[in-house]
Amino acid sequence: MTIRDELNQQIRPAKKLFLSGITCFFAGIAVSMASQPPRGGPPPVTLAIVFVGWFLAAIGMAKMWNALKCPSCKERLWFLHSSMGSSIWSLTIPATFRFCPFCGTSVDSPAPGA
Ligand SMILES: [Zn+2]
Numbered sequence: 001m002t003i004r005d006e007l008n009q010q011i012r013p014a015k016k017l018f019l020s021g022i023t024c025f026f027a028g029i030a031v032s033m034a035s036q037p038p039r040g041g042p043p044p045v046t047l048a049i050v051f052v053g054w055f056l057a058a059i060g061m062a063k064m065w066n067a068l069k070c071p072s073c074k075e076r077l078w079f080l081h082s083s084m085g086s087s088i089w090s091l092t093i094p095a096t097f098r099f100c101p102f103c104g105t106s107v108d109s110p111a112p113g114a
Contacts (some may be wrong), residue, residue, distance in 0.1 A: 003071055003100075004107040007046045010067040015091050018060025024053030068093075071111050073103035 028050035032042030067079045080097055099106055 001111050002108050003105065004093065005109045006111045007068060007077070007107065010069075011064060011093065012091045014060050014063035014067050016060075018064060019056050021053050021056025021058070021088065025050055025057055026053070027071055028053055070100040070102060070105065072100060072105040073085050075100070075102040 028048075029047050032046045032050065033110075035042055035046065065076065068078045068080075069076055077093075077100065080093070093107070097107060
């Protein structure tokens, strides 16, 4: 297994959680804005969806921040995922990311533990 495989394995579950949370959040907001409740204000159930979505997205983001570390030097690589032109929907680290900027290890080299 390469370091890239390992990083992808780390980011996938956290990213899925984040994406489902953010989808839930915006879907809840859209439903709230579209609905015309009788006494003003969105129905409580859509507010609950918005808060649950926000909560899931926050947990997913914290997990991504915590999980995405270089297996070689243990530095956090979270910022790379968001800044290297990868799509927000992408569940893998970008192909253009080839070396850890902290220790210079190639992400296509075998993972230390493997
Ligand atoms: Zn490193």
